[in-house]
Each structure stands twice: as structure tokens, then as C-alpha cells.
Amino acid sequence: MSEHTTSVANGRRFTGFVSIREQQHQGMITLRGDLHSDIVSKAIFEITGCAVPAQRCVERADTCAVAWMSPDELLIFCPYSSVANKEARLSRAVAEEFATVVNVSDARAVFDISGPAWRDALAKLCPVDFVALTEGEIRRTRAAQVAAAIWVSGPEDVRLVCFRSVSGYVFDLLCTAAAPGSEPALYG
Amino acid sequence: MLLLTCPCCGITAEETEFSPGGEAHLKRYGPGSTDDEYEAYMFQRKNPRGVHFERWRHSYGCGKWFLAARDTVTLEVFGTYPAQTTEPPADIVARIKLKRPEWEGYR
Numbered sequence: 001m002s003e004h005t006t007s008v009a010n011g012r013r014f015t016g017f018v019s020i021r022e023q024q025h026q027g028m029i030t031l032r033g034d035l036h037s038d039i040v041s042k043a044i045f046e047i048t049g050c051a052v053p054a055q056r057c058v059e060r061a062d063t064c065a066v067a068w069m070s071p072d073e074l075l076i077f078c079p080y081s082s083v084a085n086k087e088a089r090l091s092r093a094v095a096e097e098f099a100t101v102v103n104v105s106d107a108r109a110v111f112d113i114s115g116p117a118w119r120d121a122l123a124k125l126c127p128v129d130f131v132a133l134t135e136g137e138i139r140r141t142r143a144a145q146v147a148a149a150i151w152v153s154g155p156e157d158v159r160l161v162c163f164r165s166v167s168g169y170v171f172d173l174l175c176t177a178a179a180p181g182s183e184p185a186l187y188g
Numbered sequence: 189m190l191l192l193t194c195p196c197c198g199i200t201a202e203e204t205e206f207s208p209g210g211e212a213h214l215k216r217y218g219p220g221s222t223d224d225e226y227e228a229y230m231f232q233r234k235n236p237r238g239v240h241f242e243r244w245r246h247s248y249g250c251g252k253w254f255l256a257a258r259d260t261v262t263l264e265v266f267g268t269y270p271a272q273t274t275e276p277p278a279d280i281v282a283r284i285k286l287k288r289p290e291w292e293g294y295r
């Protein structure tokens with residue numbers, strides 16, 4: 001197996017008024033195709049244990065999660081060790097469909113952001129009404145100048161997914177936004 | 189601030205999450221058309237002060253194209269609708285006529 005392509009953020013951590021940590025070696029697969037197709041939903045269920053999520057939602061099961069990214073796109077989270085196997089099985093399962101499956105694990109970066117004030121930190125970077133974003137939802141938007149997807153994975157936890165090529169930029173952004181004492185306190 | 193609701197993912201966001209795509213409902217004139225038709229298709233765009241129909245892309249969001257009817261002066265949005273629509277939908281036209289009785293109508 002080839003070596004992991006490391007991210008500029010390189011698993012760094014920062015503790016401000018929220019804590020930030022790059023989640024290294026997260027398996028991620030992008031599936032594009034007809035999400036209403038029975039073949040696609042059956043394949044997703046058999047390989048991840050998850051149903052096809054509703055608009056802007058994330059389904060979870062055991063070690064996998066499936067996020068709704070657009071009307072024809074899903075992002076599948078799974079352990080890095082199983083990503084090649086899952087990609088191959090998914091590709092085979094949807095081979096006859098108008099669909100594509102790609103392992104994007106080394107093309108994306110994932111940041112775990114934890115703490116009750118995560119909305120205050122992200123509100124500095126994203127043009128989003130975070131009151132309207134609840135647990136189990138995912139919101140694609142921008143973080144300052146780059147695209148980002150924000151998944152509310154727990155009551156005080158979010159995961160931010162961005163392109164790997166801008167992971168250093170996003171880590172620096174998040175650290176600045178979370179600087180101790182800089183809480184805008186927009187959200188009670 | 190211009191707030192748009194993407195009909196493809198249901199998100200309402202401000203304009204920096206979107207990319208403008210120019211005038212909506214253009215009819216393509218390609219090979220076989222007259223020079224005048226081709227010139228109009230390529231270069232001549234409406235630039236109204238008031239009601240306008242535009243293409244937008246939810247570039248930082250779901251990535252999809254859609255169409256929007258809005259007022260270029262007040263930034264009031266009358267509605268957004270799928271890109272696969274060849275002319276303004278009747279319900280949006282009716283809404284505009286209610287709010288802008290002086291509007292001369294589409295085309």
C-alpha cells in the first residue's frame with residue numbers, strides 16, 4: 001500500500017475557546033449519481049449500513065456515515081483501512097448505473113471542532129445562520145475564501161471538510177477564529 | 189444584501205455563497221442563424237433597472253445552477269426556480285405583477 005499523502009495541517013491541534021484537531025487518515029468516498037435509484041440505495045445500505053440521507057442530512061451506522069452533498073452527490077465517511085475495499089465494492093455495485101465512485105480520502109481534509117461555542121467560531125468565517133443548523137445536518141458553504149462542508153456531528157461537535165490543498169489555510173483560519181478571548185458571543 | 193434560496197438544496201444564503209451567471213432564458217443561435225441573431229445571442233444583454241431574470245450557481249454550496257427573478261434596484265427576490273425552465277413560471281410572474289403593477293412583463 002502506498003504511503004498516506006499528508007496534509008499541510010498534519011494532524012495539528014489547537015485549543016482556544018473551542019478545540020480544533022485535524023482528523024488524519026479519514027476514509028472518504030464521493031458517490032455521484034441518481035440518489036433515488038434503488039440500485040444506488042441498496043449498494044449504499046449494503047456497504048455502509050446507512051440509508052441514503054435526506055436533503056442536507058447525515059446518516060450514521062457503526063463506523064460509517066453518509067452525508068448528502070447535493071441532489072446527486074454523497075460523501076461517505078469510513079475507516080481509512082476499509083476505504084479501498086468499500087470503494088471497489090461500491091463501484092462494482094453501481095457499475096450498470098449512471099454513477100461514479102471515487103476515493104477522495106487523500107484529496108480532502110477533516111477538522112474536528114469541539115466545544116459549546118463552535119457556532120461563535122464558525123460564524124466568523126461562514127455566511128451561515130448557525131441557529132438553523134442542527135445536529136445530524138450538513139451545510140456546504142465557504143470558510144473565508146474556500147469551500148467547506150460543516151457537519152454537526154454531536155451537541156458540541158462539528159466536523160469541517162475542505163479540500164486537502166487548502167488544509168493549512170483552513171487550520172490557520174480556525175485557530176484565528178477560535179483565539180482565546182475573541183468570542184463574539186452571537187449564540188447563547 | 190442579496191439573499192437567495194437555492195431550489196436544488198433548499199438553503200437560503202447571502203450572495204457570496206453564489207456565483208452570478210448573467211441573464212436567464214437566453215435562446216441559443218448557433219450555426220445556420222443570421223449574423224444579427226448570432227450577435228444578439230452572443231453580446232446583447234438586458235440591463236434593466238427593476239425586474240430581471242438571472243442565472244445563478246450555488247457555487248460554494250450544492251454546486252447547482254438555478255434561476256432567480258429579482259429587482260436590480262431593491263434586491264427584492266421574487267422567487268427562484270429550476271434551471272430547466274425556458275420562461276419565467278406563471279406563479280412568479282403573478283407575484284411580480286402584484287408587487288410591480290407598472291412592470292411591462294417578460295419580453
Ligand SMILES: [Zn+2]
Nearest residue numbers: 194197246250
Ligand atoms: Zn444549493
